[in-house]
Amino acid sequence: MTLPRIILVTGTDTGVGKTMTTAALAAALQQHGHAVAVYKPCQTGNNGGDSDMSEVLRLAGPLRAEAGIVLEEPMAPVPAAEIDGVALPPLLVHAERILSLASGHDYVLVEGAGGLLVELDHDGGTLAALGSVLGSRAGFVVVARPSLGTLNHTALTLEALERRGLHVSGVVLGQWPATPGLVERANRAALGSLGVPFLGALADGAAALEPDAFRERAASWFEGVAA
Template identity: 55%
Template structure:
């Protein structure tokens, strides 16, 4: 099933390092430019120390959104469960994350929830995933899938969409997390494939988008996500 952007928008990826954080920032900037109020929540942030900004800091810097929150931060750049085990940390449960998201949803037009890694990476000690978290918001949420541009992306994207559909979760659409300035023949073919799918292709983020000054990022981001 497909769905328009909803109150709670989960941002997941076909893999790690596909552009979820930049997409979250661009989506926050675009929705804000359209007059909506936006909060961002990341249940688990790994690979960051106490003084590091991490993904949430990057979203705040690029989008200009100040309502950016996280559930837990962990030092090792691993899955949340593995990183928590290494430092003896207790991961918040999905119910704790859901409660925080509900509080934010009462005060903001949209809450963007950025996952860690892909859709089925475990977020708590009970094996709960971002897909399980999305299932706690029936009728109020949709999931945006960030995908790669290059070889292998078609399979990874279809697997992620199949996992969402199999759980009855609404799909907001796809975003290509990094579009090269000069796409290869393979990438152009992949883009045509995405555009022919029965889910919306919301847009493309240009490569090195993070190098833009925040003011420029916020000004041009709505032009990347033309499918909103």
Template identity: 50%
Template sequence: MPVVIVTGTGTEIGKTIVTAALAAVALARGRTVAVLKPAQTGLGPGEPGDAAEVARLAGKVTAVELARFPDPLAPATAARRAGAAPVRPDEVAEAAEKLAAEHDLVLIEGAGGLLVRFDGTGATLADAARLLRAPVLVVAPAGLGTLNATALTAEALRARELEPLGVVVGSWPAAPDLAARCNLADLPDVAGAPLLGAVPQGAGALAPPDFRARAAHWLAPRLDGRWDAAAFATRFGPGEHTDPATPLS
């Protein structure tokens, strides 16, 4: 998988931290990694964005932004308000292909959910994924409400002839409630794709060396990690009688 697209079922659910974990495990295996953020919104010039945060946590990655808009809005709206040219899917694909020619892995982190608009024509991250024929990893919340959003995202991918690579829980709570624990079984079912990891809540606050050392424990072997979905479900699922707040590795 030279290019992987990381999308989410919404905003503020852990896409950047999951992207950083993917980068960290790839770097630990000796691979070269680039992180591409097509449109960074809500930040001014000089402020560190999502790509920079991935580099801070994961290590030596090539971090690239194609555009930055100051308002914390969808890219199309933010570009319009800034009087700036929007990012187009073909620009995203071209940039990713150039990075893939020089790196073993290119991670493309979207803004918000899959169908957040890039421009006035309605183009989205899904259009870039189709141009690249790249797998799409879906980041989802752990708790109540995540099943519908995950199912809709998977359905939107398949409607565009794209298959979800899998689902990663972007912020697994320290004390998961019943909904979160049941969702370990239900998320892969509604997505029609495997559960490929769970990143613990607060992982982004770890010191970078600790983050890099632990990242492999949050991601499944298909993502170069050592996370075991069955063992995790046994430990945290609704039938487990041990304390669900047991700290993660």
């Protein structure tokens, strides 16, 4: 399958491997000769050193990677902005920036905050709503865990996307163990027959790879993707 030019990377939860998947997709697309930009509408947790774009740059750079707004506390954007005493940019500001990046790059990867329905602005705007604004140019990649509970979480996220008429590019497992157990193997098989493309699985330990090794291996994690 081919990916849309704007790829919205969401997850079934926080900490499922969205940033790793974004970095791996960026590296894989660049290996195929594409110009890639990465955008994080709302980065939280700056006071603890969280910077998803720095992580993407470390693993897949050099490339253009930027955040729309950086907030100090490691919590959802709306309360984090309240604590910082700043206003979040409205969704349309993010959409304009993404479209501007798309005009100068082959692909733009957009990493959400937490899951699909986390609010990114003060009007209830979510990554799902950003997808609606961007329309047919954009598609969603859903990053899921391989462990017990993932089938329900993944189905809920896919149902929310379908209900809104949003395009699903496929599902990625963010952390596939070197020696998967019965549960992980059954989950992978089930996620592969949900009616949406199964794009691949990142090897567990990907985050600990040296950047050169990460870049070299990234394409092999997305075997179903023609870039």
